[in-house]
Ligand SMILES: Nc1ncnc2c1ncn2[C@@H]1O[C@H](CSCC[C@H](N)C(=O)O)[C@@H](O)[C@H]1O
């Protein structure tokens with residue numbers, strides 16, 4: 001199945017809003033760290049419902065562009081805002097339809113690892129960023145967060161499972177400086193008492209604590225030279 | 226009074242360890258974000274008891290240098306570790322005795338605003354950092370954290386009171402890219418019930434919540450081109 | 451899409467500028483039209499206000 | 515101070531290299547000595563294993 005087919009289905013079944021709700025637990029902290037200035041142009045890679053751009057507009061960015069490979073995602077996202085400064089486009093991570101040095105910052109939540117070739121995506125990111133621009137790359141699916149590994153079984157697209165060190169190395173290979181790496185915990189999700197386990201998702205309470213509180217979202221911040 | 230006199234007193238009266246305990250609440254989160262690699266050389270500006278270098282050595286850095294303007298601070302700091310890879314030196318923020326491009330990263334906690342000329346310090350920071358190196362600048366004393374402003378009354382050295390935006394601007398003026406800015410909350414400090422206020426430090430519970438949970442430590446991350 | 455989007459978009463294949471052909475628009479934005487690469491001549495549709503700038507093989511494969 | 519510190523330190527005034535004069539050392543490090551700027555000739559003391567590389571006016575003012 002293609003990205004388009006898989007995620008168009010998600011969009012039409014309303015999963016885009018469900019992701020927004022869950023991802024917001026950590027995405028809000030990631031977005032808060034971005035050093036955006038009034039008037040900046042920001043790209044959201046794999047925008048889903050487009051919530052990140054709506055939030056960044058409240059901090060004064062000048063333009064927000066939401067790119068997604070699934071047309072139904074962008075169609076929904078467009079219907080969730082009537083902000084003139086937010087626009088959506090359909091495109092692929094590995095062939096960004098954006099001009100060199102055109103963006104101040106790029107944000108991406110739970111999307112990067114779906115790229116057919118993440119190294120190519122990083123080169124594209126570097127190409128479209130202005131000098132000094134940042135790439136805030138946030139993922140919940142990564143080597144150290146073991147209980148996320150099973151997600152691959154439920155999706156037909158091949159997912160890139162990198163470790164923290166692999167993210168840093170790949171950023172540097174693509175010519176980005178690595179400015180930060182952090183595990184951003186999800187403190188919002190409620191974790192039931194030990195007696196409630198095993199649940200559908202977790203064998204033990206420890207596994208669930210590990211997933212949300214210990215690892216949460218892996219943030220890697222790259223800066224374009 | 227000079228930096229040396231003021232802080233030598235602090236060191237001999239044991240305030241260095243007290244600061245370590247309190248600052249650790251947020252400094253540990255700041256340190257965790259630094260993208261250090263095995264073998265990196267890291268400078269701690271205004272090192273106090275030197276705790277940041279001890280912590281970073283556990284993450285595999287190759288060399289830690291603690292610089293402080295107060296000889297007694299470095300003397301204490303030296304006595305708190307027998308790690309061969311950690312060294313201390315006495316020096317001033319505005320005339321760093323360190324070679325160009327000699328450091329992978331610089332950390333500084335609750336010290337930067339004591340610089341006689343913070344713009345000069347930032348130029349020095351840029352000079353000594355390798356290309357792609359980061360400056361993790363953490364302060365509790367800043368414009369938005371209003372209850373900290375009174376600290377100036379208790380110290381004879383003039384303190385620089387910048388806002389978040391002023392930090393970003395000054396970093397950029399010095400030629401550093403701004404990769405991140407964040408308020409890192411102190412979640413460890415206990416905040417008593419409303420009935421306990423006014424206390425010695427705070428008129429109201431809200432003021433104390435504002436100081437620790439809302440603002441905490443202001444982190445600005447710069448990257449050298 | 452707003453016309454201002456033209457400042458940043460380009461052809462996904464060769465990154466050349468695009469020419470805009472408007473088929474339908476309202477006061478605020480372009481609802482239907484075509485973007486044509488000034489270099490390779492490849493065309494990209496704008497539908498319901500959203501430009502589809504997937505590389506043509508991906509766009510066609512998915513539509514099939 | 516370890517001898518390896520010489521790789522990174524320099525004169526605070528003109529950033530030139532320093533020459534090391536050892537007065538006392540143990541197996542691991544230099545305990546007492548002098549660092550002399552190869553450019554301006556300014557000297558900086560090493561005391562109890564810690565080099566004092568404050569600019570001379572700050573060092574002297576504080577010691578007064
Ligand atoms: N190769 C690719 N190119 C463009 N978009 C892609 C892609 N692979 C996945 N996506 C998009 O990435 C999104 C991942 S879901 C995450 C959506 C949103 N950022 C959120 O946090 O909720 C989906 O909308 C999917 O369509």
Ligand SMILES: Nc1ncnc2c1ncn2[C@@H]1O[C@H](CSCC[C@H](N)C(=O)O)[C@@H](O)[C@H]1O
Pocket residue numbers: 228232233241244245248270271272273274275292293294295298316317318319333334335336339340341
């Ligand atoms: N201009 C200057 N040059 C060098 N060190 C300075 C300085 N102004 C202040 N300092 C040092 O900065 C330190 C500030 S106190 C903070 C110490 C430590 N980083 C901690 O987090 O606990 C003091 O040790 C003081 O001596």
